[in-house]
Amino acid sequence: MALIIERARVADLFGQYHEMGHVLVEGGRIAAAGPGQAPEVAGAERIDAGGRLLTPGFINAHAHLYSTLARGVPLPRFSPHSFREILEQLWWKLDRALDLDAVYHSAVVGAVGHLRSGVTALFDHHASPTAIMGSLSQIKRAVATVGLRADLCYEVTDRGGRAERDAGIAENMRFAREEREEGHFAAHMGLHASFTLSDETLNRAVQAAGEVGLPFHVHLAEGKEDPLDALHKHGVRTAERLDQFGILTEGTLLIHGIHLSGAELALLAERPASVIHNPRSNMNNAVGAAQVEAMCNRGVRVGIGTDGFGCDIVGELLVARLLTHHATGDPTTLDDSALLSLVRHNYALAEGAFGVPFGKLTPGCAADLVVWDYDPPTPLDAGNLLSHLLFGSISEGLQPWAVIVAGAVRLREGRILGLDETEVLAAARDAAGRLWGRL
Structure with missing residues (x-):
């Protein structure tokens, strides 16, 4: 009709x-x-x-729906002094405590938040190491209940050992083969970050992704740990290491890109992969400010996401400008044309994932x-x-x-429409209580 x-x-x-x-x-x-x-x-x-x-x-080019039930979580021994310690003391504890029920409730509440923020499509990056198989199906079911479009992936990493690594690759493959739906649900091969990925794991993930034509969704140089690990173990910077494995391809999402050298920016300008800026999360984690203005000026493809720090892309755009002003001391940086380039690139990413043009009020979009x-x-x-x-x-x-x-x-x-939000939130509170009890 x-x-x-x-x-x-x-x-x-x-x-x-x-x-x-x-x-x-x-x-x-x-x-x-x-x-x-x-x-x-x-x-x-x-x-x-x-x-x-x-x-x-709007489009959210990097979400973590699994983080939704972390709001207000009690962490009596949370006292991090580095980005890695934030991961160890919060996020790596939380994701390991998730079961499939918590995955679903996290995703449905997160999807509601996106809908209420005017976001109609999102690219989600998921992790639940003790509930890997079927986790992307739970997220799909939750997102479909709310009615959004979503591109999903599971985070492959070595931090849980080979069995979890192989299960993560398998979950990406299963979802890509069985549950993609043109125009509504798409897929990436999820990777955590270079500093938790061995050469063997990257080779396995790249080979698997090639079998089903998946680009990659991976964190890039978010904290100093990533480039230091790449230099110490492999003798190259983080983006250079990923490039050696052929990961900087069309459709690949490189999340954050904060600690990048000039040579890496030049490399990214030559590759079709996209850097996704997440300013509020970066400020919260005290990891620094991405060189967004320099990236745009060099011709690097840049989009914008939330990194699970809310769902509000409009607010994220404003903070992107304010953070750049603060970091550079120049109140003219990241002007309207630069911010618009981020929004428009998000629309281009969505078109690549879902096969229909986004962002314009013209026939066919x-x-x-x-x-x-x-x-x-x-x-x-x-x-x-x-x-x-x-x-x-x-x-x-x-x-x-x-x-x-x-x-x-x-x-x-x-x-x-078609959803009792009061019941959804009540069920989420119950699921959060059970989740917190497992931490």
Whole structure:
């Protein structure tokens, strides 16, 4: 059935803006968008936006849905002095305590958070070492319940021994072969980071990924541990080591990229892999600030994610700018054109994963749309849409009023459809209590 959203401020981050317009959706894609009154379409569902702002949905290029149930977790002996100690004292304890039930509840609450942040597609990086097989199916089931699109992977690492490593590779392969769904669920080969991956493991993962045509989703030089380990054990920097194994390919997601040399930036500019910036997580972990401005200037492909530190890509964009200002001492860095390049690259990554163009309100593009409950206090046009989104998020608390994913209405008038959110949260609290008891 066709869907019409009318009486909306229609805008995208590629320059389209109509002060009062409409969008027609058919078959999960945009059929028409423009100014003025919507056409009459027999049998179409109609949503009156009441003058609210309509934009394409956002993409989260790096999520950790498994971290959702960590909120408020008691950690009496949490006193890290390095990034590795943060992993050892929190995240590597938490992921090992996850069972398949906790994986599901973490994912469904995380998916709800993304929907309520105007994110319609995400790239998730998962780890649950004592519940590996079937874990990606649990995440898929949770995400499908909420109605989002997702690209999933399992984190391969040597930290749990060969059996867990082999199970991680097998779970990536199983999901890629059995559960990908064109337009809705895609896959990567997940890797943790160079400093927890031996040459043997990288060879095995690369060979397996090649059998099913998977790119890679891997943390890159997040903390100093990664480049120091690569230099000490292998005599090269982190990105150089991954390149030796052919990992810096089209579609590969390199997460963080903080501790990179000039030579590594030059290498990444020559390769089609993408660096994904996660500024709020980086600040929280005190690992430094990625050289985003330098990457963009050199031609490195850069997108943006949250690293499990919430779901809000609009807020992440604002923090990316503020962190760059703070780190460089230059208030002109990461201007609108640079921030827009991050957003647009996320859309390109989503197109590569799901096989449909994203981000533009033009015929043929994905009907992933957000109607924001936002009435601008100053003039809004194509040139200042990004500023309205960034500062509306901190001044008015920008919230979706309606969200459409692949042409299906998933949230309307602030209420998630087909899901009892109260029951979801109650079940998650119970699952979190059991999870915390296993830490």
